[in-house]
Amino acid sequence: MTELPIFASEGRVLQPTRTPASVQACYSPESSERDLIERAKRDPRALAALYREHYAPIAGYVYRRVGDVHVAEDLVAEVFLTVVRSLRRYRYRGVPFRAWLYRIATNTVNRWASRRRRRAAQQATERAVAATQTDGAGEADVGFVRLAMLSLPLRYQSVLALHYLEELSVEQVASAIGCRVGTVKSRLSRARQALRDRLEQGR
Amino acid sequence: MHEDTDPVSSALESLRAKRWPGDFYDTELEERLMRESEATRTSFRISRHRTLIAALAVILVGGAAFAAAGGVEAVKEIFVNVTIRLMGPDGESYEVVKLQSLDVENGEASATLSIGEGQMATMVLDHVSGTDLTDEPGVVQGEFLATITIDGAAAPDGDIGAERTIELSMTANAGETVDQEGVVEQIADAEVVVPWVDAAGEARELYIVRRATETEPVLKMFSSRWLDSGEEVYDMVGLLSGVITDEAEITGVEVDENGLATMTLLLEDGEEKRVAFNADPGGAEILNESLERTVITISHEDE
Numbered sequence: 043m044t045e046l047p048i049f050a051s052e053g054r055v056l057q058p059t060r061t062p063a064s065v066q067a068c069y070s071p072e073s074s075e076r077d078l079i080e081r082a083k084r085d086p087r088a089l090a091a092l093y094r095e096h097y098a099p100i101a102g103y104v105y106r107r108v109g110d111v112h113v114a115e116d117l118v119a120e121v122f123l124t125v126v127r128s129l130r131r132y133r134y135r136g137v138p139f140r141a142w143l144y145r146i147a148t149n150t151v152n153r154w155a156s157r158r159r160r161r162a163a164q165q166a167t168e169r170a171v172a173a174t175q176t177d178g179a180g181e182a183d184v185g186f187v188r189l190a191m192l193s194l195p196l197r198y199q200s201v202l203a204l205h206y207l208e209e210l211s212v213e214q215v216a217s218a219i220g221c222r223v224g225t226v227k228s229r230l231s232r233a234r235q236a237l238r239d240r241l242e243q244g245r
Numbered sequence: 246m247h248e249d250t251d252p253v254s255s256a257l258e259s260l261r262a263k264r265w266p267g268d269f270y271d272t273e274l275e276e277r278l279m280r281e282s283e284a285t286r287t288s289f290r291i292s293r294h295r296t297l298i299a300a301l302a303v304i305l306v307g308g309a310a311f312a313a314a315g316g317v318e319a320v321k322e323i324f325v326n327v328t329i330r331l332m333g334p335d336g337e338s339y340e341v342v343k344l345q346s347l348d349v350e351n352g353e354a355s356a357t358l359s360i361g362e363g364q365m366a367t368m369v370l371d372h373v374s375g376t377d378l379t380d381e382p383g384v385v386q387g388e389f390l391a392t393i394t395i396d397g398a399a400a401p402d403g404d405i406g407a408e409r410t411i412e413l414s415m416t417a418n419a420g421e422t423v424d425q426e427g428v429v430e431q432i433a434d435a436e437v438v439v440p441w442v443d444a445a446g447e448a449r450e451l452y453i454v455r456r457a458t459e460t461e462p463v464l465k466m467f468s469s470r471w472l473d474s475g476e477e478v479y480d481m482v483g484l485l486s487g488v489i490t491d492e493a494e495i496t497g498v499e500v501d502e503n504g505l506a507t508m509t510l511l512l513e514d515g516e517e518k519r520v521a522f523n524a525d526p527g528g529a530e531i532l533n534e535s536l537e538r539t540v541i542t543i544s545h546e547d548e
Contacts, residue, residue: 086279093278094270102265111266119274126281133501149496152511156494184263187256196494196511206257220498222438238253 076134083129093122096140100147106207107151107199109188117154121147137217144204144218151203152196163193163240170243190240198233201226428479432467441500443525447471451500451524452479453508455491463489466506468524482506483522493518500524 081088100121105114124146132142155162166189191199204215205226212230216223432438435452442448452467466483489510497509504525510518 086282089278089282090275093275097270097274098265098267101267105265105267106260106263109263114265115267115271119271119277122274122278123281126278129282145497149509149511152494152496156511184259187259190256191260196496202257207261209261219496220437220439221495222435225436225438234253237256241252241256 075139079129079132079134079139089126089129092139096143097122099140100143103144103147103203103208104151107191107203108154109185113154117150118147121150124150141214141217144208144210145220148200148204148219152200155192155199156196159193159196162189166190166193166240167243187241190237193240194233194236197229198236201229202233202237205230425478428467428481431465432479435467437495437498439498439500439506441504441524442502443504444502449524451482451498451506453495453498463491463493464495466508466522466524468504470525482524485520489518 078088078092082092083089097118101114101118104117104121105111108114108117121143125143128146166186169183169186169189191202194202200219201215204210204218205212210218212223212226216226219226431454432452434454434457436455437451437453439451439453440448441451447470449471450469452469454465454467456463456465462484464485465481466485467479468482469477469479471477489512492512494511495508496511498506500506504523506522506524508520508522510520512518
């Protein structure tokens with residue numbers, strides 16, 4: 043039996059003063075994740091606790107991929123609405139709940155990104171040309187890097203973002219996107235090369 | 246080159262350094278989620294009492310049956326994947342893909358299949374052009390008119406039939422020995438592998454293989470199972486072609502203990518397509534039990 047990956051805690055502590063007593067009572071450190079998920083299917087307070095625990099990390103992931111706070115907020119809303127609608131069918135199988143959230147978030151961002159790939163490639167090129175005309179060769183700015191990444195095939199964007207931006211292990215990435223560890227490794231290798239090619243086009 | 250001076254690593258680090266500038270959580274979104282949660286619970290209760298009427302938006306693709314290895318006799322049948330589109334009350338749609346055998350007589354293929362809730366649909370394929378349908382082994386490619394009629398309760402809008410002309414590609418596996426080695430070679434390069442445990446407690450795997458050449462279906466789905474001898478063998482449980490291209494991304498696959506596999510695809514145009522199929526070729530009827538929120542509507546689709 044394959045050992046299941048464990049997601050490291052983000053280390054983010056809920057501010058007690060910002061958490062209503064009803065939610066605090068529901069979310070206790072002793073509650074297992076599985077128990078909380080099952081309660082969240084029928085208890086709004088448990089659902090609120092689940093949402094508050096995972097909102098910021100998922101929002102961070104989406105934001106790092108799309109680069110715009112307002113776009114990220116809309117997409118994160120879409121993610122959690124999907125979670126709420128699908129929660130009844132969710133079955134805890136020993137894999138952290140966060141893996142499922144990352145999968146939904148990845149799908150949501152990929153749908154958004156798929157409509158922008160070509161435009162992102164054009165903008166990356168324009169930006170690179172502009173940069174060489176102003177200050178010559180320099181370090182790639184964040185905007186250009188993000189555009190370069192958004193111009194990659196979606197399966198490359200996903201593994202790069204989950205492994206390098208979210209710092210998930212290869213096993214955790216495989217768990218999040220539902221494929222083999224070997225596939226993730228080979229995809230990461232190809233993705234890095236593809237990103238390198240994009241970045242070098244701007245030099 | 247050391248990774249820490251690698252421009253790719255530097256570029257990724259610059260993105261990683263971007264922290265979420267917003268709050269720990271969004272209270273407006275939280276309220277919206279609570280409302281949505283309540284609405285979801287309410288609509289589920291309602292949908293259980295609806296009369297389920299069949300809708301078939303049929304997309305037929307080629308299918309082939311592989312019998313197990315170890316001297317088992319080859320199968321002489323023609324299979325076709327039938328896609329049934331089911332709509333949930335919240336607008337979610339599922340396409341259930343069934344590997345369905347067809348009876349071929351006088352160039353006409355027909356099948357009757359259960360589509361859930363006691364509904365039976367009869368599908369008849371009439372040859373229009375291309376290779377004719379016969380029970381001889383070989384690749385069949387051509388255009389066929391699919392006529393589907395549904396028995397059971399009347400549809401709300403009174404129309405329960407769908408007629409369309411579609412392109413169909415089928416492979417007949419008749420009189421051929423199964424090549425398990427060939428399957429093993431293919432699944433070694435599987436793009437997605439999903440382990441699952443069936444209702445009998447057996448550990449199994451679902452493999453989704455992307456094609457290596459353009460003459461093959463875009464995606465092939467294989468499933469493992471165990472013989473009494475302890476040998477692991479593989480069956481093909483589905484093929485997808487024609488409606489998707491090589492650009493389609495597999496964004497998620499899940500299999501439940503009943504063998505219901507749900508695969509989510511992101512198409513080139515940004516549309517998301519969800520396909521459900523039976524990962525367990527020997528499994529029982531799944532339509533009734535696994536797709537809980539099935540509101541089946543009539544769909545007439547033009548391609």
